[in-house]
Amino acid sequence: MMNQLFFLAQAESGLSSTVWTYIFVTITFMVYLYIGWSSRVKESSEFYVAGHGVPAIANGAATAADWMSAASFLGMAGLISTMGSDGSIFLLGWTGGYVLLALLLAPYLRKFGQYTVPDFVAKRYYSETARVVAALCAVFVSLTYVAGQMQGVGIVFARFLEVSKTTGVIIGMVIVGFFAVLGGMKGITWTQVVQYGVLIVAFLIPTIWFTGMMTDTSIPQVGFITGDVHTAVNLIHKDLGFDEYTKPFASRSKMNVLLMMFALMAGTAGLPHVIVRFYTVSSVRAARYSAGWALLFIALLYTAAPVLSLFARSNILETLHKAEIVGYETLDGNRYDKLDQLKADAPTAYEDKDFIYKLEAIVVDEKTKKEVHVPVDWINSWQANKLIVFDDTDGDGVIQMNKVPKTKERPSGYQDVPYFHNDILVIAAPEAGGMPNWVIAIVATGGLAAALSTAAGLLLVISSSMAHDLYIHFFEPDAPEHRRILVGRIMIIFGIIIAGYFGIVEIGFIAEVVAIAFGLAAASFFPVIFLGIFDKRCNREGAVSGMIVGILFTAGYILACETHDILPFMFKEPLMEPWLKGLGALEGYEFFKGGISPQGIGTIGCLLNFIVAIVVSRLTPAPPEEIQQLVEDVRIPRGSHDPEAHFDETDAGADNP
Amino acid sequence: MPEDQPDSSAPSSSSPEPTGGAQNIGYWKANLRLIIILLSIWAFVSFGCSVLWIEWLNKFKIGTLPLGFWIAQQGAIYVFVILIFVYALAMDHYDRKFNVKE
Structure with missing residues (x-):
């Protein structure tokens, strides 16, 4: 149900990022599979070192x-x-x-x-x-x-x-x-x-x-x-x-x-x-x-x-700091204007923090020089996975990214964003920058x-x-x-x-x-x-x-x-x-x-x-004589093509540049 | 295996060496000297410019960025790439010179 709504909402602006991801991941996995299958191995020298x-x-x-x-x-x-x-x-x-x-x-x-x-x-x-x-x-x-x-x-x-x-x-x-x-x-x-x-x-x-x-x-x-x-x-x-x-x-x-x-x-x-x-x-x-x-x-x-x-x-920082909280939404899609309403209506979701903050960033329009409100949507799915967690500590309805001491409860070190998983940055960046879904x-x-x-x-x-x-x-x-x-x-x-x-x-x-x-x-x-x-x-x-x-x-x-x-x-x-x-x-x-x-x-x-x-x-x-000889031998390139080095003759010409 | 026959078709080597042993010692010394030079440059840009003297280097600018910051996040990496290719090219030269080519 949730997914269907999601797709409907995206229908006007082309395919959603999830659909694109399925497409790309499927294509690339088929390519990997094809290569893996066509070069599958039966000998252990190929299994371990690809036959040199x-x-x-x-x-x-x-x-x-x-x-x-x-x-x-x-x-x-x-x-x-x-x-x-x-x-x-x-x-x-x-x-x-x-x-x-x-x-x-x-x-x-x-x-x-x-x-x-x-x-x-x-x-x-x-x-x-x-x-x-x-x-x-x-x-x-x-x-x-x-x-x-x-x-x-x-x-x-x-x-x-x-x-x-x-x-x-x-x-x-x-x-x-x-x-x-x-x-x-x-x-x-x-x-x-x-x-x-x-x-x-x-x-x-x-x-x-x-x-x-x-x-x-x-x-x-x-x-x-x-x-x-x-x-x-x-x-x-x-x-x-x-x-x-x-x-x-x-x-x-x-x-x-x-x-x-x-x-x-x-x-x-x-x-x-x-x-x-x-x-x-x-x-x-x-x-x-x-x-x-x-x-x-x-x-x-x-x-x-x-x-x-x-x-x-x-x-x-520019989009999240001073962003206004415009509502709260439970994971099954019910939206509330006030946190108290959500608490009264869905107490378990409130307790487990199974709801997301809806934010709007305030951006100055380049042309008109006026402040405009832009919804910040990229944070929604990350909040659902709890990889970003918001918490309006002072209740002023605005997100503050000020530095606070890092603690176990607030490992991120931001005032109103107690948890921000560093590893999401690269995946989140294109969405945060408003790039297309593909x-x-x-x-x-x-x-x-x-x-x-x-x-x-x-x-x-x-x-x-x-x-x-x-x-x-x-x-x-x-x-x-x-x-x-x-x-x-x-x-x-x-x-x-x-x-x-x-x-x-x-x-x-x-x-x-x-x-x-x-x-x-x-x-x-x-x-x-x-x-x-x-x-x-x-x-x-x-x-x-x-x-x-x-x-x-x-x-x-x-x-x-x-x-x-x-x-x-x-x-x-x-x-x-x-x-x-x-x-x-x-x-x-x-x-x-x-x-x-x-x-x-x-x-x-x-x-x-x-x-x-x-x-x-x-x-x-000291190590035995033949070992010292081995070290001498390893130091010079000549002779690396001998049989016990598992060298594959047919590929000798492939050596470049 | 033609590669294994000593001096069979020795390439036009600039310094004809008497025995395989002396050649190998000369080759190894030349190799060590090269390694020491290149690793000094490696340590200079990484531990030197990017850590120890970064604050001083930050007083200067490259474009709009502080220089030390740029070396630590960009410049040193370029130097590393160059160092490896210089080593590979120089060793090609030594391989020929001391006749230890594969």
Whole structure:
């Protein structure tokens, strides 16, 4: 009934955004399915590394899609929008890591040429214990990361299918699982190339639209520096009591910005699902270029994201602040002028906050210079899902966005908007900016592409670590091909269920959850792989103890500081205050303000891993002669085409540029 | 596998090297030097310009935006892309020079 009315109302102005979303999502899913089906795999080398035959540019685009997840597409712009200048942590952390990857890891790992990161660790450190530790780290890191994706998928479905976020996450689990189980790496690679196209178009269209609307040019990166939007936003921020948008270190101390940025960088370079991408190219040379292409493709979105954040911030503050409340509506469509009437008529809806505020923004008409009232409709569906919550605290009938202290009841920090879910920004922006319905639908489709492509890559790592590195290796070493793939697929389902749980519990906003996964990767893989290539003397004992110390320290610190969010049914308070918090509170020590945040602890874990690995390996015997020879061999490109590197001869010519 | 036969059809290399071992050491040293230079630039734009000196850089403008803010949200990313392609191109050169090409 509700839906029918909705469609009728939209009939005059073309198709509704929900219908457009169904159309786009159906078309893109059919394309993904077609690719997945036509390149379905029967051999495990294809399942895991696509037979090592992917050209550099294609691999770059696939890496970009694999990499740019719901965190980049949905979460990051929302966070930058509220963090302002400090949002650069995410922008630089997630792009700077590619420099480390391209210079320090990717070419050598390709030369080494195996299936998984634990394979490298096991062989380089001549130890099956090292393999187990690395495989467990890979599973742990990837699960944390998938949880963030599930949350993103949940939000997109919550908006467009008009269901709760939990239902949205469950629908997402089914779809992600379906694609990941079907394809394996070969299907994933070509699907991801298409998904890159979808997500970049979906992100750039609204950004270009906003740029054209708010500045003299249509190129976002140019409009960013020539426009005056930031001055306007700085002014509103001042009015409302927030720090200026362009002022650095407003939301995080200098120390935490440095720590978080490095943790994200080293984490990027150490993430198993990104590293494994460089096993799929045809040569060492292709691995180097591939990293460059990947970053170029990523940079297209990453340089547009801060522009969208700024413009959306301006737009949202200008429409919501001082907006008038013109009525209240229950979810079944009954409208009331006064809150008291709603309370008397529908007491349960009132108690459960199952009603929405109808707002009208007051805008000055450019031509007539008169104030006009414009209904703000984009907030309605978000209110129904409780991802935006209004509360007219002073009862003056006007929404105030003034800064108030953040509390558990009012996590947003706005006076009359106690809850504003950051992750909706990119999806909501086109609607808030009055763009046509098809643009809104394209953005939703892009968000799904971003979350799906990354979740698929991550699930593959989970599956390969569990099946290839743990199960097959220890329980059934001579399992036939079809059985290996079957075990891999079972592990994917297992991974989805755990990730789904964390997607529903919601530890933080998408980008924050994902940042924790990076800390874990930075503290476990980056040092061990780096030393494996650059320090010939590093041995088994050093690597194993380094990884264990790094990941346990980092995970322990995060768990202790965020106990109440990770296990909400067991703990009400965190077990521990962040370190150095006391020092940061002192006069003159603003550098340390707030202590070491759990999202930056990966840097310390990474450092500990390095120290432990180097010290322990100097106190224990040097690695055997053939391992030292292996390291020498990995350092030079010649010979990467030999048979045990699983090189596919037919694709040799596809190597470019 | 033609790639595996040493010096079979060595490309027009500018510096003929005596043995594979010495070549490899020279190649690795050149590689390390290049990595150090490029990573210094990487650290300079990211940790330096975008964090440590951002407040000072914000006194200057690019277009209408504060310079430090622009580097932190745009400029550094462009530098990263350039660094990776410079590395890939320079390594192509070293691969040929030290005759370790695949």
